[in-house]
Amino acid sequence: MQPGLSFEQAPPISVPFRFFLTAPLFGMAAGLLLLWQGPAALASRWTGVALALTHLIAVGFMLQAMCGALLQMLPVAAGANIWQPQRVTHLTHAGLTVGTLLLLAGFLSEQALFFRIAVPFMTVSLGAFAVIVLFGLFRTPAKGPTIVALRIAVFGLIVTLSLGATLATSFGWQLALPLTEITHVHAAWGLGGWSLLLVAGVGYLVVPMFQLTPPYPGWFARSFSVTLFFLLAAWSITRLPLQRPDALQAALACAAALLAVAFAIVTLRLQGQRRRKVAEPTLLFWRLAMVCLILAAAGVALQQLKPGEGEDYAGTPFLLGVLLLVGVFMPVISGMLYKIMPFLNWLHLQKIGKPGLVVPNMRQMIPEPRMMMQLKLHLAALALLLGAVPLPWLVYPGGLALIASCAWLEWNVVEAARNYARFKVGLAEKLAAEQPD
């Protein structure tokens, strides 16, 4: 069979939904951890608490939602079919959920045992996910900047996982490795090589699609992902094998930051030229994320230009972490869930019915005022957590607001799942009523 011919092969709705229902719970856990630890959470990026917080959001929330969305969208948007979708789903979901808990336990308890379990468990489950997805992305006949960005992004995920596994191995078996350097490279690939490129690849498709904006300029879309990849690769080489922070390395980091700013500015400009004028929640979440991306990238560049000052000031890593995780990626993901879930509901309900039977539309799946409320709570969380850098006690209201935002998100995604079940029963009853026997 020629690959890509069965692009109707959308997975069952339970495949992506289990990821979407799980992700906000880890966001709430991050908020709880902030409340529990208070200002101590801000002390340094190298404490177990800081690492636990980072991974609750980066793996528990972000990677969880991203993997679910990718499994859903690959067959549709990229014509890439996943080998054994059901098994891959179970394995990936378990890997992410149990994996996040293992990392959390390991960082908080500093017990080697948790890392000894996490290493093989997460390497097998998430590694299999990444390799299978990458294989699908290379087999698809589809072309275009999204496919290129997604291939590099998944490669970036593999780099992130490998370095993460290396770090966890050294915690589990007390190996002497250059941990600081590996951590820098691990974080750069996780945030830039994987997360930002995934956002870009998906953005090329959905930014014009949802708001009817002009498309991303072809030259930009084609060169962005490849350039970012080479900059990251070159930067990693100066950092890891050579381990010599110098001017070349700072220049490479600044260039990568500048590229991220360019992506944010292009996206904001396209959204400014949108033909649909409705300011819907998804658009607002995206715009918030792009503004935070500009601020975070500026922060990264400043840190490179004045390295001494950045390291003296312990608040800088927390500030950048909040901007990137809470300001950029959590909002993009929330905004995307508010489009993906209602559309999937409609698409799957449509298949149950028959032509002519009215299926509830997308706007009947999650009430829009509730999406807006989550946006407001999330903005409050972001502002308070940024404020906690100069005023550490703000970490308490900030943690509370983060819990509230994630709880609200969970309520909204549960509403989408419940409405799917409710409408499904309703449609089945209508169909039964139409058939007299």
Add this chain to the structure above:
Amino acid sequence: MSGITSALQQHHKLCDDDFVAAEDSARSGDWAGCASAYGKFRDALLAHFGVEEEVLFPAFESRTGMTGGPTQVMRGEHVQMRDLLRQMDAALGQKDADAFGGAAETLLVMMQQHNMKEENILYPMIDQALGGDGELQSRIAAGLAA
């Protein structure tokens, strides 16, 4: 790109303006404006489906012998989009802005992901299979202009 499907790709974009005008008018309660813009959008969309189903897909299917594959999926999605048009027709008749907006948004996402599949996967396959069939190209142009 100058393949056989380039006219259809252009046409995907052309439908957008009337869609936006119809959506805006419905939201502001201008039902006369909505009816006129929506009417144009609806005609253009149905003409597009017609050309694909009656001219392009049969030509591709008879050349490649592939009848159960992607063209079948596209036909199925056309049925779903026609259903949404019917919902919009009804909402327009009842001047129900919520129902019109909800069906419009659903149609927009459906339409865009449908176009994406066609432009990224199916059209390139068709261009490859049918090459420079000039007669087919003019039949497509005529169908879209009708």
